[in-house]
Amino acid sequence: MSDADKVDYDVIVIGGGGAGMAAAIQAADAGARVALLEAANKLGGATALAGGLFYASGTAAQHELGILDTPEAMYQDILALNGDSVPHTLVRRFCDDAPNVMRWLMELGVEFPPERLSAPSARFVPRAHEPVGFGAKIAEQLDLAVSKRPIDVARMSRVDTLLTDAQGAIIGVRVGDDEIFARSVVLACGGFGASEEFVARLLPKARRVGDWVWNVGCSTNRGDGLRMAESVGAPLVGENSAxxxxxxxxxxxxxxxxxxxxxxxxxxxxxxxxxxxxxxxxxxxxxxxxxxxxxxxxxxxxxxxxxxxxxxxxxxxxxxxxxxxxxxxxxxxxxxxxxxxxxxxxxxxxxxxxxxxxxxxxxxxxxxxxxxxxxxxxxxxxxxxxxxxxxxxxxxxxxxxxLIVTGSGMPIDVEARVLNASGAALPGLYAAGETVGNLYGRHYVSSGYAIASSITFGCIAGRSAAAYARAQAAA
Ligand SMILES: Cc1cc2nc3c(=O)[nH]c(=O)nc-3n(C[C@H](O)[C@H](O)[C@H](O)COP(=O)(O)OP(=O)(O)OC[C@H]3O[C@@H](n4cnc5c(N)ncnc54)[C@H](O)[C@@H]3O)c2cc1C
Missing domain, CATH: 3.90.700.10 (Succinate dehydrogenase/fumarate reductase flavoprotein, catalytic domain)
Known part of the structure; x- marks a missing residue:
């Protein structure tokens, strides 16, 4: 039996924060057999530590407050701020999908009351939707949704290696001595705030403040996603994005x-x-x-x-x-x-x-x-x-x-496929959240952008990985 024939799961999701839980749920809802592997002893990651603000436009909360806003207006605002430093197609996908993903979170039990909608200052359209219970509530409701589905969750399971076949397609992961095989893998391992090595390598601006730098984020986010993506041929992009x-x-x-x-x-x-x-x-x-x-x-x-x-x-x-x-x-x-x-x-x-x-x-x-x-x-x-x-x-x-958010990592396309240095998709590999390197652009867009883009592309990655696995199974 070749490695490619050994399949334990359709989709393995690495990392159980906002992006990873969203990916696992969406993949399971698309009919995939899913495993969710998490390094910590609980799900949640930085998402559970966050304010939880979610950046979106054309939402019910905005409508209730009489705020006229659309995904198109949000798209134009992001391009005006970040120009070509972020792929326009990704921005478009994010702006179009974010209000739907916010509605989905509401269906899962997260409340975004209109009175908590805000903008960083009066110059901006209010698009930062603050949930009751902050990021912890988003994480809790996603965790609950994971538990209601046939998703195999393994906590205290730090994935260290991606397994590939002879053609370079991703066929599984290694956790210590264990190999687990799958048709597709989603990297949702968060950022690299807890890795001095990646901070030194990818954030020259942090060097300028020397030992003042401290990691506010999740201590288990050590840039593993970046290391693994790089090991299979993805470049790391978005230097200084943090x-x-x-x-x-x-x-x-x-x-x-x-x-x-x-x-x-x-x-x-x-x-x-x-x-x-x-x-x-x-x-x-x-x-x-x-x-x-x-x-x-x-x-x-x-x-x-x-x-x-x-x-x-x-x-x-x-x-x-x-x-x-x-x-x-x-x-x-x-x-x-x-x-x-x-x-x-x-x-x-x-x-x-x-x-x-x-x-x-x-x-x-x-x-x-x-x-x-x-x-x-x-x-x-x-x-x-x-x-x-x-x-x-x-x-x-x-x-x-x-250091609260890092945004350097591997590039993805609108289907959350991880791209190699020539811009081609690496077969079977998807990514979402802070582990991605081409979502943030030159300037941080606004309060709520990190959570919204993480969960939105988490959903996309889960669906894409499930569809790929289905196609592989049928081939
Ligand atoms: C204090 C704080 C407040 C914030 N407030 C906001 C806010 O209000 N709005 C906003 O938009 N953003 C906010 N952010 C940023 C936002 O929380 C993150 O950008 C977002 O939650 C990232 O989601 P993620 O799924 O990519 O990562 P995480 O939620 O961090 O999930 C990554 C998970 O991967 C796991 N993991 C890592 N490596 C491995 C491995 N090798 N194997 C298995 N598992 C692994 C980690 O343990 C973690 O659980 C805040 C961040 C912090 C720290």
């Missing part, structure tokens, strides 16, 4: 919405971004600075009234965020010398190594804008535009360092 969120110098902080009430400057003492912008815009703004660092600057009244954004408090309750920007923590860090204090702006500039004249001029301009309540320079909203004028003055260094 979300590194701003982190203060005093704690490993996941306060996605930072102190929008403060002023942010670079090492030259100049503003470069609206401080109440979307978290990923702020991170990208800091990354674009020559030394990849910035300072939040504020005065005594702002120090004394410092409090986190209400949405951060919700995340804190859930244990997925830490609070840094509150008076109590700032006072503690002042005593430890991490919050820098000076009675004058000139003194503060000297202490943080910023040009005195430049910081003084920036402060003067900012206070002028605050006085009229209009940020003509960066369009910060009037509510967050507070004067920084009453001594003492404070500075906190921040860097883009909290």
């Amino acid at each position: 979300l590194l969120l701003q982190t203060p110098n005093f704690q490993r902080d996941l306060e996605v919405i930072g102190p929008d009430w403060a002023l942010m400057v670079n090492s030259l003492g100049k503003r470069f971004v609206r401080e109440d912008g979307a978290y990923y815009e702020i991170s990208e703004g800091i990354e674009a600075q020559p030394d990849s660092k910035a300072f939040f600057i504020f005065d005594r009244p702002l120090f004394e009234t410092a409090k986190p954004h209400p949405r951060v408090l919700e995340a804190v309750k859930l244990g997925i965020a830490t609070v840094s920007w509150v008076t109590r923590v700032l006072q503690e860090q002042l005593e430890k010398g991490r919050v820098i204090e000076s009675p004058t702006i000139a003194g503060l500039a000297q202490k943080i190594g910023v040009d005195v004249a430049s910081l003084t001029a920036t402060l003067a301009r900012y206070n002028e804008l605050a006085a009229i309540g209009v940020d003509a320079d960066f369009e910060k909203s009037p509510a967050s535009l507070k004067p920084v004028a009453t001594p003492a003055f404070y500075a906190v260094e921040v860097r883009p360092a909290a």
Whole structure:
């Protein structure tokens, strides 16, 4: 009997996070015999740790709120942001499928109430649908749906190798000493945040912040999908595609919405971004600075009234965020010398190594804008535009360092087939989620993009893998 004749399953899915569970369910619903192999002792992955925001347009929640939006408008917005850095066909497929996948999640028991729909700021159409119970609820309902189907689930099963036949087609996987054979395999092993080796290799921008970088995501996501895809001829694409969120110098902080009430400057003492912008815009703004660092600057009244954004408090309750920007923590860090204090702006500039004249001029301009309540320079909203004028003055260094999403990996096509270096599909191999490298593009699209694209392409991968297995069986 040749290897190709040994078939334990139609579809093996590697990784039981959002993408993998969606793939397994869809493949099983298409009639495939499915195994779902998960490295951890439970299903969920980073999906279960997430806020769970789901980016989609033309949804019932938008309709209820009278928001006129369509997949076409979302497609155009993504292309306007990312141009040719992401294949247009993939963007089109994502935009068209995402509202259906969100409806499917709702059928599985996830609620996306209209009142939780949001946009990172008023400049964007609200498309980030926050589920009741956050990402944990999405993971729980997917897990439940898996358990209701004849899917063989093996936890504590880290797949290390893809098996191929003499022609290079994928015919199964190896877990330690065990070989399991299947007609097709879906890679849904998440990103590589827990792999120092891949971070060093694929994220040169992370090197610029050195040992500040820390992995917020799932500790079992070590880039195995990337390694396995590469071993069978897939290139790794999307270098530097990752979300590194701003982190203060005093704690490993996941306060996605930072102190929008403060002023942010670079090492030259100049503003470069609206401080109440979307978290990923702020991170990208800091990354674009020559030394990849910035300072939040504020005065005594702002120090004394410092409090986190209400949405951060919700995340804190859930244990997925830490609070840094509150008076109590700032006072503690002042005593430890991490919050820098000076009675004058000139003194503060000297202490943080910023040009005195430049910081003084920036402060003067900012206070002028605050006085009229209009940020003509960066369009910060009037509510967050507070004067920084009453001594003492404070500075906190921040860097883009909290690694929350990685988006470098193997390329896929619209059917979630993994492509080789010539752009041809590798027979029998599919992928979805953070393990994929051509979904994110130059800029992170918006809150909710990671979960929505992971689960949407997870569904596509499951159906495609099942169809391929069916065709193979019939051949
Ligand atoms: C704190 C936090 C908040 C976030 N909030 C949001 C949000 O609100 N909205 C949003 O869009 N995105 C958010 N994200 C990102 C989003 O959660 C992920 O991009 C998405 O869930 C990835 O799904 P996935 O299925 O690709 O990976 P995961 O859900 O991480 O699943 C991968 C699974 O593969 C398993 N695995 C890894 N290697 C192997 C192997 N060799 N063999 C077997 N199993 C393996 C892992 O154990 C894991 O269970 C957040 C991320 C974090 C960490």
